[in-house]
Amino acid sequence: MTGRNRWLSAYATIVYLFLFAPIIILIIFSFNSSEFSFGWEGFTLDWYPVLFSNDALIDAVSVTMRLALVTVIGSTIIGTLLGLALARLRFRGKGATETLLLLPMVTPEIIMGLSLLIFFFTLFGGRGSFGQLTLAHITFCISYVAIIVRARAVSMDPHLEEAARDLGASAVGAFRFVTLPLIAPAVWAGALLAFALSFDDYVVTTFNAGVGSSTLPLFIYGKIRFGITPEINAISTIIVAVTAVVILVAWRVGSFREDADVHVVAEEEPAT
Amino acid sequence: MNERHDGSSIDLEKQLVRYMIQRRLTRRDMLELIGKVGAAAALAPVIAACTSAAGSAAPTNAPTAGQTAGQSPAAAASASASAAASGAPAATPVPQPESELRIYNWTEYLSEDAIPSFKEMINATYGVDINVKTDYFGNLDEAYAKIGNDGGGFDVTFPTGVDVPALLAKGAIVELNKSLIPNIGNLGAEWSDPGYDPGNAHSVPYMWWTTGIAYDRDRIDENLTSSTSLWDPRFAKHIGMLDDWQEVFGMTLIQLGINANTTDTAEIDQAYNRLAEQRPLVRVWDTNTRRMMTSGDVWIGQIWGADLYRIQKRVKKARYYIPEEGGVKGSDTMVVLSGSEHPVAANLFINHMLDAHVAAENTNYIYYMGPNAAAKEFILPEILEDPTLNPDQELVARLQELLDLGPAVRDEYLKRWHQLGR
Amino acid sequence: MTVRPTQPPSIVRRTLSGIALLPGIVWLAMFFIVPLAMMFVVSLGSRGPADSLILDRPSLDNYARALDPVFLPTFWNSIRYSVATTLLCLVIGYPIAYWISRHGGRNKTLLLIIVMLPFWTSYLIRTYAWMTILSDYGVVNSILEALGLTSEPIILLNTDFSVILGMTYGFLPFAILPLYVSIDRLDPALVPAARDLYASGRAAFLHVTLPLTMPGIIAASILTFIPALGDFVTPDLLGGPESTTIAKIIQELFLQGRDWPYGAALGFLVMVVTLGGTLLALGPLRREVAGT
Numbered sequence: 001m002t003g004r005n006r007w008l009s010a011y012a013t014i015v016y017l018f019l020f021a022p023i024i025i026l027i028i029f030s031f032n033s034s035e036f037s038f039g040w041e042g043f044t045l046d047w048y049p050v051l052f053s054n055d056a057l058i059d060a061v062s063v064t065m066r067l068a069l070v071t072v073i074g075s076t077i078i079g080t081l082l083g084l085a086l087a088r089l090r091f092r093g094k095g096a097t098e099t100l101l102l103l104p105m106v107t108p109e110i111i112m113g114l115s116l117l118i119f120f121f122t123l124f125g126g127r128g129s130f131g132q133l134t135l136a137h138i139t140f141c142i143s144y145v146a147i148i149v150r151a152r153a154v155s156m157d158p159h160l161e162e163a164a165r166d167l168g169a170s171a172v173g174a175f176r177f178v179t180l181p182l183i184a185p186a187v188w189a190g191a192l193l194a195f196a197l198s199f200d201d202y203v204v205t206t207f208n209a210g211v212g213s214s215t216l217p218l219f220i221y222g223k224i225r226f227g228i229t230p231e232i233n234a235i236s237t238i239i240v241a242v243t244a245v246v247i248l249v250a251w252r253v254g255s256f257r258e259d260a261d262v263h264v265v266a267e268e269e270p271a272t
Numbered sequence: 273m274n275e276r277h278d279g280s281s282i283d284l285e286k287q288l289v290r291y292m293i294q295r296r297l298t299r300r301d302m303l304e305l306i307g308k309v310g311a312a313a314a315l316a317p318v319i320a321a322c323t324s325a326a327g328s329a330a331p332t333n334a335p336t337a338g339q340t341a342g343q344s345p346a347a348a349a350s351a352s353a354s355a356a357a358s359g360a361p362a363a364t365p366v367p368q369p370e371s372e373l374r375i376y377n378w379t380e381y382l383s384e385d386a387i388p389s390f391k392e393m394i395n396a397t398y399g400v401d402i403n404v405k406t407d408y409f410g411n412l413d414e415a416y417a418k419i420g421n422d423g424g425g426f427d428v429t430f431p432t433g434v435d436v437p438a439l440l441a442k443g444a445i446v447e448l449n450k451s452l453i454p455n456i457g458n459l460g461a462e463w464s465d466p467g468y469d470p471g472n473a474h475s476v477p478y479m480w481w482t483t484g485i486a487y488d489r490d491r492i493d494e495n496l497t498s499s500t501s502l503w504d505p506r507f508a509k510h511i512g513m514l515d516d517w518q519e520v521f522g523m524t525l526i527q528l529g530i531n532a533n534t535t536d537t538a539e540i541d542q543a544y545n546r547l548a549e550q551r552p553l554v555r556v557w558d559t560n561t562r563r564m565m566t567s568g569d570v571w572i573g574q575i576w577g578a579d580l581y582r583i584q585k586r587v588k589k590a591r592y593y594i595p596e597e598g599g600v601k602g603s604d605t606m607v608v609l610s611g612s613e614h615p616v617a618a619n620l621f622i623n624h625m626l627d628a629h630v631a632a633e634n635t636n637y638i639y640y641m642g643p644n645a646a647a648k649e650f651i652l653p654e655i656l657e658d659p660t661l662n663p664d665q666e667l668v669a670r671l672q673e674l675l676d677l678g679p680a681v682r683d684e685y686l687k688r689w690h691q692l693g694r
Numbered sequence: 695m696t697v698r699p700t701q702p703p704s705i706v707r708r709t710l711s712g713i714a715l716l717p718g719i720v721w722l723a724m725f726f727i728v729p730l731a732m733m734f735v736v737s738l739g740s741r742g743p744a745d746s747l748i749l750d751r752p753s754l755d756n757y758a759r760a761l762d763p764v765f766l767p768t769f770w771n772s773i774r775y776s777v778a779t780t781l782l783c784l785v786i787g788y789p790i791a792y793w794i795s796r797h798g799g800r801n802k803t804l805l806l807i808i809v810m811l812p813f814w815t816s817y818l819i820r821t822y823a824w825m826t827i828l829s830d831y832g833v834v835n836s837i838l839e840a841l842g843l844t845s846e847p848i849i850l851l852n853t854d855f856s857v858i859l860g861m862t863y864g865f866l867p868f869a870i871l872p873l874y875v876s877i878d879r880l881d882p883a884l885v886p887a888a889r890d891l892y893a894s895g896r897a898a899f900l901h902v903t904l905p906l907t908m909p910g911i912i913a914a915s916i917l918t919f920i921p922a923l924g925d926f927v928t929p930d931l932l933g934g935p936e937s938t939t940i941a942k943i944i945q946e947l948f949l950q951g952r953d954w955p956y957g958a959a960l961g962f963l964v965m966v967v968t969l970g971g972t973l974l975a976l977g978p979l980r981r982e983v984a985g986t
Contacts, residue, residue: 005797012793015786016808019866022823023812025833029826038826039566039586056380056406082718089715097719099973104726105920106968110945111733111961112726114417114954118736119729127425128418139725142718144868144917151913152875155906185878188803189871196813196867202927206414211374211425214407220816221410222379226638227562227582228822236815243814251804413949421746441744509849517950554935556852563822568831569851679745679952686951691764693938694946 023240030233047234057235060219063130064199067215071137071198076191078138079145083190084183086146087153104143109203112140117207128210136208137198144197145190152186153179367452369394370614373621375406376415376426381604383630383637390624394617402617419444423609427618433468433603434518436475437676445474445607452619455626458646462665467673469605476622479578479640480603482594482663482671483519486565486580487572489589499527499595501572503546508553512564512573515557517689518674519600520547523574526598526672533675537684544688551692565590576602577660578640592660594667601671603643737958745952756959765940765960772939775854775929776922779861780869783918784911786862787869788877791910795878802878809870821860821931828856828932852934860932865922869914876910877903912979916972923968940964 030048034041051057086097104112116136120126160182164174180187202217209218220232387404394402409415412432418424421442431439439445450456456464456476469475487496492507502511502523513520522532524543534540558564561575566586575583580592606625608618624630632650635642639655641662648656655661677685738752794805812820827833830847838844850856880903888898904911926941944964947957 008789008793009797012790012797015790018863019809019812021827022820022863023815025823025826026815026819029823034586035582036562036566036586038563038822041586078717078721081714085714085718091715097715099969100719100722100727102916102920102969102972103730103965104722105916106924106965106972107730108924108941108944108961108964110948111730111958111965114948115729115733116725117418118732119725121420122732135725139721142722146718147913147917148872148875151872151909152879154909155876155879185803186875189806189875192807192810193868193871196810199814200817202410202817206409207418209407211407212405217816217818218408218410219379220818222377222408224410224560224818225378226381227560228818232816232819236819240811240815243811247804247807247811251801411949413952416952417949438745442746443744551935556934563825567825567829567851569829569849679741679743683951683953686946687764690768690943690946693767693935694942 026233027237027240030230030237032230032233035229036227047230048238051231051234051238054231057216057219057231060214060216061235061239063213064216067130067133067137068195068198070134071141072191072194074134074138075141075145075194076187079142079190079194080149080183080187082142083146083149083186084153084179087150087156088158101143101146104140112136113204113207116204120208126210128208128213130210130213132208132210133205133213133215136204137201140201140204141194141197144193145187148190148193149183149186152183156182367616369398369400369402369617369620371400371402373402373404373428373614373617374426374612375404375621376409376419376424376429377406378410378430379408381430381638382625383633385633386625386630389630390621393624394620416444419609422611425611426609427612427614428606428608428621430478430604430606431475433466433475433477433605434674434676436469436605436607439607440469440474444610446610446612446615447473448476448608448622449615449619452616453623453626455623455628458626458628458631458644460643460645462668463603463643466603468675475605475607476626477643478604478606478625479635479638479642480601481640482577482660482668483514483523483574483600483602484577484592484594485572486561486575486583486590486592488565488587489591490587491571496572496591497593497596499523499597502574503550503553504572505553507572509555510569510571511550511554512561512570513550513554513557514561514574514576515559515694517685517694519574520557521685521689522600522672522674523595526600527595529597532598532600532672533677535677535681540684540688544691547688547692557694577663580660581639581655581658594663594671599671600674601668602674733958734962736954737962739955741953741955747954756955757963759956760960760963765943768938768943769940769964771929771937772923772941775857775861775925775939776919778858779865779922780915780919782858782862783865783869784873784914787866787873787914788911791870791873791877794874795880796882806871806874810867813867817864817927821928824856824860824863824932825851828859851932852937854933854937856932857929857937860928861922861925864925864928865918868917868921872913872917873907873910876907876913879910880906908979912976916976920968920972 029038029040031043031045032039032041033044033046082097082101086094086101113136116132116139117128120128120132126132156179161174161178164178165171169177200217201215202221205215205218209215216235220228223229223232387406391402391404394400407426409418412435415429416431416435416439419426419429419439421444423429423444436445453476456472459472459477463472463477463480465471466477485496485499485502487501491510501507502513504511521540521543524546525532525534525539528539528542528546530539530542555570556564561573561579562582564570564573565575565579565583575592577592577594580590584590606622608615608622612618625634626644628644628646629650631642631644631647635644635647635655636652639661641655642651735749735752736747737756738754739747739749740751740753740755742748790809794802794809798805825832828850829835830849830851832851834850835844835847838848884902884906885898888902889895893901924941926939926945929937929939930942940960941964944957944961947953947960951957
């Protein structure tokens with residue numbers, strides 16, 4: 001057993017290195033004294049102060065963050081409910097609902113972006129705005145959350161909730177204290193994915209952003225023609241660094257530490 | 273009564289009607305406005321007389337001596353108003369800029385001072401604290417889709433010259449209000465009547481460039497002159513082309529001795545066959561020419577001339593040439609969008625960009641050459657002397673312009689572009 | 695073996711469950727189906743002069759045009775890239791999801807978040823970083839040369855290899871997350887129990903772990919394959935002339951061709967094929983996926 005553990009741990013290290021390889025390069029080049037973010041020239045810290053005085057860039061980051069936050073909240077709530085319902089219920093039109101779930105993922109981004117543009121413009125005279133972006137982003141994130149939650153909820157024993165009710169819990173209470181904790185990892189996973197999807201979205205955002213709601217991806221892509229400077233690397237580095245610090249702090253404080261014992265008790269499957 | 277003091281006559285009614293349309297005023301609004309303006313106009317000579325010393329001096333801080341280096345329409349108007357202070361009839365209403373301006377542009381395509389100086393100018397001249405918002409696009413075709421038929425909520429944008437006719441046909445852009453753009457006189461003669469927009473009626477050129485070929489002299493130790501070098505099998509898998517069907521086909525057609533804007537499908541087929549020969553040799557199609565040429569993967573590539581300067585910072589021995597068979601020139605332009613809610617500010621902005629100092633700043637920042645003749649004296653000498661950034665006029669005159677070919681012909685090109693695997 | 699859920703008898707529970715479904719369905723109907731229907735109407739129209747839209751003479755002409763065999767090579771590109779990416783993501787992702795679940799202990803969630811961390815940077819910069827790594831004079835080639843393994847750069851960038859590498863990288867979290875969620879559900883006592891019953895390590899994995907984590911594997915496949923099919927940017931940036939995907943063609947028809955009806959028709963066609971294929975593949979796996 002120990003031998004296998006060692007191999008597995010070594011493997012895990014390699015995978016994490018793979019995941020972070022481009023990030024390490026990205027961070028290194030944020031100190032590049034060349035004005036390109038590729039082709040190392042020399043070390044400099046100059047790009048960091050430059051970016052702090054770049055109001056347009058800071059604005060773009062702010063819009064992106066707020067958008068991602070709202071998107072995560074909206075899509076996680078809706079997606080979780082959807083995923084749960086699909087996992088637990090039998091109802092007419094279930095197949096259709098499942099297909100509905102797959103549709104946004106199957107749709108080419110240009111079609112989704114432009115169809116939303118047409119939709120908002122024709123029906124509401126909308127020309128793009130933060131609100132429009134929120135609606136668009138939540139729309140394409142729901143499926144991802146729902147599918148992940150469903151995968152988890154499907155292997156959850158429904159009797160557990162009934163057992164809780166039998167023991168006097170209300171329907172809402174059973175949901176809160178039995179179901180929710182059991183699907184919690186899936187909800188978190190969905191939220192993480194939704195954040196990444198929204199944060200980095202370009203095509204749908206291009207057609208649904210309006211005046212004053214340009215996001216970071218729009219800002220960055222807009223620089224392709226005249227050269228992406230290491231400033232962009234710097235902002236990405238800062239975002240990663242801040243996120244890492246926040247996570248570390250939360251972890252120290254104990255929010256992530258799972259209490260192993262309680263978990264096992266709740267997960268025990270009765271004999272089937 | 274409709275004559276300005278300096279003798280030029282304006283049709284006040286026409287201006288008022290146009291103003292109404294641009295501002296979407298109803299007749300009732302207009303009557304109200306006239307009442308206010310009339311009152312102001314009556315007082316204007318008095319106010320102008322008091323402030324003429326301060327007012328007309330501020331905008332014109334460039335060397336005077338009759339040069340139109342930094343004129344704004346307000347200065348012209350207030351100058352005539354103060355001159356008419358001695359009891360002449362009501363001065364013309366000076367259009368006030370709105371309080372907001374929405375620009376849709378590439379990221380940081382203007383110098384860092386462009387917008388701040390514009391805001392200062394508006395504040396000093398009109399006392400309006402204007403709010404300028406910029407939003408970004410990374411791709412012109414996406415921008416055109418976004419602005420649709422009326423501008424997508426923006427006031428000013430920067431399309432390429434080629435696309436101006438199509439935008440006009442769609443109804444997305446409007447005629448410029450030249451009375452607000454006196455600086456248009458700063459444009460070099462060769463830009464005052466471009467093929468895509470006669471008389472600069474709807475657009476003003478912003479930056480221009482040539483399309484040619486760059487190569488690393490270190491890896492290719494020869495003096496290349498022809499575009500056939502991009503087909504040289506010795507450079508297989510180290511050749512790069514622009515990811516732009518019109519540029520790629522254009523260069524190929526010119527190489528074959530055909531007009532770059534041909535509509536003849538047989539000729540387009542010739543170009544296609546030539547490109548099919550090239551395909552196995554091409555490493556990448558990319559519009560990020562700086563990345564393409566500095567990574568070392570590409571030794572010879574089709575680029576926009578102005579990019580060479582930045583490429584040379586990494587690839588010291590990079591050279592650029594316009595193919596001996598002929599080349600292409602292009603430009604970015606500034607236009608006012610039809611759905612703009614701030615047309616006065618939009619036109620004033622364009623005028624400000626044409627100011628010699630501002631234009632020079634922009635050029636010095638982006639390292640692209642501008643069409644502004646008056647700006648030349650403020651442009652960095654290294655740009656002016658660089659034959660790639662600033663080729664001599666003879667050469668430029670011989671270059672072809674890529675034109676809008678219309679949907680049907682475009683389809684023919686794109687069909688073959690798809691067949692090339694693009 | 696999945697558990698069959700019981701049908702809740704009480705009206706109260708039904709209503710509550712209905713409430714769970716409602717927001718999602720209403721939302722998707724309003725902000726997805728309706729816009730998509732509008733785009734469908736566009737696909738029935740035609741492009742007029744000045745790139746305008748003519749909608750008053752609906753026809754299926756664009757669909758007929760879209761069935762052009764010239765699109766097959768690019769469609770095939772999309773399929774083979776997505777299949778390769780999905781398989782690699784599953785193969786690479788499963789062990790790491792397993793490791794996080796079994797050996798993460800108290801730090802499981804932290805380890806999972808660390809997996810996601812790289813994806814909170816800009817996609818473009820990450821991809822440029824990969825270009826720097828794979829380029830002829832980039833990290834990999836420099837190392838190979840330094841070690842004396844090569845004398846000339848190996849062309850890694852702008853090839854199928856770089857495309858699949860980039861796509862796998864990009865979609866790895868899409869696989870790891872659902873896999874983890876499913877693996878984490880497993881009772882840790884099951885595998886030792888199987889071993890007690892004389893199953894080999896391999897048999898225990900194949901007959902206990904794998905089937906029980908099937909919902910996760912299917913979810914991971916869906917979440918990888920389908921978006922990968924629509925990813926045109928990665929093949930565009932990391933690929934060469936032969937890497938064009940159907941998603942890029944659709945994009946071009948809209949933006950460069952300015953022929954929205956045609957682009958929409960091709961897009962819908964590709965969607966139907968993709969959806970049909972997915973549902974067909976999922977059919978026999980109904981029970982694992984839906985639990986019914």
